[in-house]
Amino acid sequence: MVSFVFLHLSSVYPLFFLEFSGEASLQCSNAPHWLKGLIMTKLEKIIIHWSASAYYPNATDLEHYHFVVDKDGEVKPGKYKPEDNLNCYDGKYAQHCGGGNTGAIGVSFCGMAGFKNAKNPGKYPLTFKQVESGFKLCAELCKKYNIPINNVMTHYEFGKLHPNTLSAGKIDIIYLPCYPNVKANEIGAFIRQKIKWYKLKFFS
């Protein structure tokens, strides 16, 4: 789920959102100190989202995530490449994780519009085929960019870890309709286990 407030502020007032990028980051050696948090030399993490839209990607989804996974498990690349998020100072990057976009790949499952809770998940609950495809994609990205699986987290987890950012309070992903018994606070670990399995099987 994208933070539109963040998008607006980040594009209009780049120095404003610098205040919210409270993450330890690599800096380009010659970058001024105020660029801290906006430029990195390596992609370091993957943030997993749901789009809170319908089952197939719309233009907004494609603009704000590097990869979207539709209902059928098809992976579609977004407008920006993961490498575009190494430098978020130029404004040309996928804005998917307020306070944590720099060095972060955004993978999103299309769906969950209208989600209220497990009993009322809306008309677009994520499908088994969809999430498994997304987990496999993350395994491939971990291999390609040498990202530790422990650096893959849901947007929900990122918000919990960074309560002073605009990602705080995000609910993607607190419920996996195809794995209804996995509790909200266990979903990140569950997903990392899945990614580990896919990486061993296909990308080791």
Ligand SMILES: [Zn+2]
């Ligand atoms: Zn999100």
